[in-house]
């Protein structure tokens with residue numbers, strides 16, 4: 001192809017159909033008649049693109065750089081002091097380039113996103129000239145992929161043929177034919193990586209566009225910052241009332257002194273330090289996190305199970321030595337205030353330290369330029385003090401293990417208050433169920449690395465408060481309620497509750513493990529029976545198994561478990577059902593946040609997934 005702009009074998013950036021995302025692709029051939037380039041993506045997907053849907057790596061990077069520069073010059077946009085434009089040259093390998101990058105608004109602040117989008121070249125996709133792919137594969141797994149993706153793409157392509165307007169967006173999606181092709185594609189990808197690694201002097205593409213504001217935007221963030229602590233205070237005070245019915249709302253505010261106790265603060269600080277000590281203890285695996293925009297992967301010490309076992313032994317020894325854990329029940333308000341103060345201090349520290357971080361280290365969601373919103377959402381993705389990961393630690397340790405400690409203290413308080421020799425059946429169920437949930441989370445600690453909070457959310461007030469106050473002081477509400485509101489259980493109800501917990505836990509664990517195993521190793525032989533949709537990022541989406549039933553089977557399991565946690569408290573009051581109600585709202589909101597994020601990441605492949613798996617959380621209902 002002597003007179004052509006791009007040559008066979010060139011590594012270039014190709015636009016993904018229907019989106020403004022560009023991915024690194026390899027030019028396979030050029031068809032002189034149609035004037036289309038056939039390119040191959042890293043996952044082996046072949047597409048035919050017009051010349052204007054392709055950019056050279058250097059052109060793309062120069063364009064991205066010039067945008068970064070103009071953005072950082074514009075008013076209201078603060079440029080990181082530590083990164084001059086010259087220093088944007090990254091030492092990272094081309095693996096970064098494999099990640100999706102938008103050429104439209106990579107570095108544009110969300111408030112100006114629209115203007116930036118207009119600057120982007122129009123998405124005009126090549127008309128499909130090739131025939132539907134021949135399914136010559138003998139490979140079972142590949143056939144399933146064909147059935148689920150290519151064949152559907154072809155079906156919709158056939159429909160679109162009748163509609164010239166829709167025809168604009170049509171493209172030819174050819175699948176890998178057999179394992180040989182996959183290997184070839186992988187070999188090509190490696191070859192591409194090597195080639196770009198050699199070009200490491202060139203700057204890597206900049207970060208994708210910041211995501212739109214959520215939680216009601218700036219005003220919403222302000223509202224939540226005030227409302228959440230007020231709600232915790234309400235729950236903490238209300239559950240102690242003789243009749244905690246919501247018609248008695250609001251409970252009388254105690255005097256200011258009752259909020260504060262220096263001893264309670266010392267206990268909370270000691271607990272956090274103790275957990276920090278266990279976290280840095282060189283026991284357990286060093287797990288790798290997901291690939292970051294910087295091209296790096298962080299390492300996390302996943303010794304959560306060890307931490308809870310040691311904590312249990314230390315607490316048991318303390319009780320044996322005569323330490324009265326019912327202190328936690330009698331000083332609940334002071335302990336809550338102390339944790340709240342710590343979460344505020346932590347959030348303030350996180351906000352200020354985030355000002356000296358580079359764009360690659362920031363979350364896409366918490367960098368709007370508005371102080372309150374960014375403080376709430378969190379700006380830095382993975383704040384660390386040396387190897388100590390603050391977000392991972394706070395999410396998995398003091399609050400989560402503290403939850404079990406508080407539940408245990410409530411069981412002791414119930415025995416004391418109700419003059420019992422052993423905790424009630426309801427209290428035992430709540431304690432065991434929630435302990436199983438936490439121990440499971442810590443046993444599978446590595447799986448947290450592929451959750452939304454760890455992958456996408458910045459660490460700010462929302463998570464600091466959520467981890468240190470919300471989890472330990474509101475998730476324990478059922479146990480706290482039972483201390484002064486005993487609830488005897490009939491045998492059929494007991495059996496129903498246990499069955500619900502087992503079913504919920506089974507769905508939750510199986511679906512989370514399936515996704516985690518798939519994300520860690522998509523060619524895991526144990527998953528070979530599953531169907532999947534390829535995406536341009538190189539990652540695929542599971543479309544059968546648990547993730548083919550609904551789009552969030554793990555949320556379904558979690559909700560069923562939440563039901564099993566509230567049922568032991570009976571129906572006399574709405575208060576112990578708070579967790580269930582809150583959890584439905586939280587998960588519905590998380591689901592929609594995740595949908596937006598996945599739509600942004602995977603473009604048309606995500607739409608394809610949503611068409612195939614129609615329900616979000618509850619089959620045939622929602």
Ligand SMILES: NC(=O)c1ccc[n+]([C@@H]2O[C@H](COP(=O)([O-])OP(=O)(O)OC[C@H]3O[C@@H](n4cnc5c(N)ncnc54)[C@H](OP(=O)(O)O)[C@@H]3O)[C@@H](O)[C@H]2O)c1
Pocket residue numbers: 450451452453508512515518519539540541542543547551552554555558586590594597598609
């Ligand atoms: N107790 C609580 O307070 C609480 C609160 C919230 C959540 N949780 C639990 O925490 C766990 C994690 O929740 P999460 O909100 O982070 O969501 P998640 O469901 O674990 O993760 C969502 C991510 O999974 C990937 N994904 C989505 N569909 C997929 C598919 N079909 N095939 C393969 N990958 C797919 C996508 O990321 P990639 O494609 O980028 O990998 C998506 O962003 C859940 O079990 C949830 O129930 C508990």
Ligand SMILES: CC(C)CCC[C@@H](C)[C@H]1CC[C@H]2C3=C(CC[C@]12C)[C@@]1(C)CC[C@H](O)C(C)(C)[C@@H]1CC3
Pocket residue numbers: 228395396400437438440441442448451453462463465466467470471
């Ligand atoms: C309203 C706000 C204050 C919301 C705060 C949200 C956080 C408290 C949650 C967000 C993600 C949650 C989560 C767990 C605990 C609560 C959150 C941090 C989790 C660690 C609980 C144990 C599970 O096994 C889990 C590891 C799957 C889970 C992960 C997500």
